[in-house]
Amino acid sequence: MSYPNSDCYQLACLASNIFSFHWLMTHPNRINESFGWHFQYLTIIGLSLTTLTFSIGLLADISLSPALFRIKNSLSVASAPMELLITLLYWGLRAIDPALVLPPDLPQLPLAADMSFHLFPVLGLLADLLLFSPPYAIATIPAFGLSAGIALVYYAWVELCFANNGFYPYPIFDEAGLQGRVILFAGSAVVMGVATALLKSVYGAVNGWDVDGDASHPATRESRKAR
Template identity: 35%
Template sequence: MAGFRPGAVLLRTTAAGIMARAWFELDQLPNNAFVEKQVGGHFQFLTIQGLFAAWATMSLGLLADMVSSQALTKLKRALFMIAMPVIVISSIYWSLLILFPKLILRAPEPGELGPTSSGEVPDLIRIPLSLDLSLHAVPGLALILDFYLFEVKYAKMTARIGGAAIAALAAIWYGSWVEYCASYNKIFPYPFLTTNEFPVRVQIYAGATAFAYVVFQGLNAFHA
């Protein structure tokens, strides 16, 4: 699998570049100052953690191809399994954004957007489209293309056991992390978490975990 492949290099370089640029453009968000002052900052958002995992996967795959390293290729495939939930993040995000935007986009807190010369205050904080696509579309799309074009499918037992373990660990990590941040910030990064009590949030974490596992199994099963 290791070795110089122009198509893989092009995809991974382009995707990693777009995702890195998205990270450095976070300071252009209208509520950036407010978010950065909170415990966890931008890393409260599952999107940002997924962005980092996808970027690391693409970068490691690029390095493995450039130096023709089997060891790096194996490490990249392990990281790929961790990054796969990014696809679930993207599907949930766009579904809610289109159908139920108030569940995924927050209304601004008093003073969150800073002083403005406009008398109109937006009812929801929206991300510029170009940045939105870089954060919520490019990572998942890049992973899917990379998997089907340049990777082989995972062995059945590896996918079942490894996929279940990683999905569970990811859910425990993010659930614990976002609950910790919210205990200080008094709000969650996503409104659908803020408006629900803890038992319901646990069900949301569990549901998202099951969905991520099913999606990974489906992607692997459909791979030739």
């Protein structure tokens, strides 16, 4: 079932994401003409998945379709941990050296665009999870398996783009070398798996559910509408 005001909230999140894609279209650079377009970037892949998550959620709120709610909640299991990973990696690496994530020959993002790409998506998904969604049903081992699968597919995609373009989307991929890239992607998969477990724990602390989705406080459980 739909939570009060969740449709308005998801519209606001979609507006932020649309702004991000509009920025890509109205501020073209060499990436626009390269193989893979901006989908070479994990940021844009995550943004696309987040946009799909909120779009399905909005349709579910409007139609009250249980099937759409299930799809939206399943997408959130991947999109929220991925956006958390993206945010941690981007701001962490940028704090160390902006040149690790920002190619020097590309224009720098203004603050509003930077926030819309690298901060607002994860904040939107976290609030949606804690305020408008049921707890994650995925267990720990499958969560790490999902994270590993996403990392493997993205690694293969990045190498395919490199084979066609002759450059990596993020400078750190080139500087790290083959062994460093393998370590970076493997570590990212672990971080994303840990992020899933962390989000489940935070949900439990906020809403009174344990990490397996059982109610630790029956009154709290009854007060929240299950989708």
